[in-house]
Amino acid sequence: MSNNTTTTSSSVDSPIDNASIKVSFLGLGVMGYPMAGHLAKSGFDVTVYNRTKAKSDKWVKEFQGALALSPAEAAKDADIVLMCVGNDNDVKDVASQALGTMGPGTLLIDHTTASAEVAREMFSLCQKQSIDFLDAPVSGGQAGAENGLLTVMVGGEQQAFDRAEAVFSAYARHSQLLGESGSGQLAKMMNQICIAGIVQGLAEALHFGQKAGLDCKAVIDVISKGAAQSWQMENRASTMLENHYDYGFAVDWMRKDLSIALDEARRNGSTLALTALVDQYYGDVQKMGGHRWDTSSLLMRLK
Template structure:
């Protein structure tokens, strides 16, 4: 594990992703101050890992070398960054803000510009790998920002990174995450159709996957989700509600840059069907439930 001994960090947002990520930093030797809007999660994290908590993002950000965030959406990110109690108000010049939230490139560029006015570095660093990747310290991290800021961020996030790459200036990490979600949406729908087709054809789903996963059809989704899909079990993983939020960002960006996303738009509608079935908190692989009705 990468050694962060003596490093002073703050982590904002202790959900299913942020909590494990902050834990990896603590185990790597960093001194971590945490903040979460829901105090119960803060208390649980401190009870498990030690270290300290702060009542506001500003207080968490004081006297640290870098602040990391993993919150919910654009508005959540603005709220922990800006205003008298926001992290930026507590950060000193020359420190670094690393954002792991999946948000729009627009808010990223807005906040990066505000950080620059304050003499603060900013790296957008959304992640892929889900809760399991966060817990195992095996996340793919897509980054945007100045090269010097990225170099510092790459070292800080090493305890939970499987791979970390800079894709360009501020906002490039978010655009890369959009591409990631676009690819996943098509893969999950394709896998759902294949497994539903196999069921109707009377095939053994597990035997089928054992064969086709070794060929060109193989994917992470097939390897990690086929079993629970066949069992009709979706009480785990990345929630449909969050996927719809992400796909909405993708579709907005597609319209802005003139990129055609017909499959993404269709799968977004299918996820709307799953929400209407009461599956907003189900895993994204629950697309197959639409095909079993």
């Protein structure tokens, strides 16, 4: 395979071209629901499947398309099958059903944040059936999915990535092939490692400022213009100060992602001391009842 990186633009193919591509989307959670919607709005022939049929019914009512009652039914006759499910076990379960009806030359794309190990396993299974596979976790959260502004980190082969570009362009502002199978998941681990440290630093800074009696909103307005600036500061500092923690990516999901990263670190011999510590802090938040609070809720354990 080629190790050259490739990026997509924000444009999409014409609806006429996209309409000839049969796409199935498996998993209509907070990310999958809007992602599948962008595919429909971009003109693709979309079939959806979700474990809870009511969610599929709602999606079809909103975006048209077709509804399937199983992954196997959804994948039958599809050119490209996309998944966005919960964890490694979900990936294996849903993929095993979909692969039962996918034909040679089709493409399976997994947008789940899962382990690099399961990505490599899926790649091997697909190869045996002459099916292409990409592990393609995303970053940007619920807002990024709803606004079509996700970033897609991709592992797999160049020719499979090239086929997926039009699909990614429907809901992402940037996608990049980063290496062989599993590379997308490894990149997502790096993404979550970075976020964990940044959010903890922001929480401590706000805690410090409040204890010092400062106008933290005014301070954030100043320091966000300098080297301390981050996405988390721009988008979460004000809501943290208001004790609002219902903005998307939940603590439970973050702990799942950090667990994957820590497991991989034990395998490859890397040291993730800060990540391990922040993971424990998120455990404290869970004990406070914050399982579904968003990840910026680290400030709560300092109060």
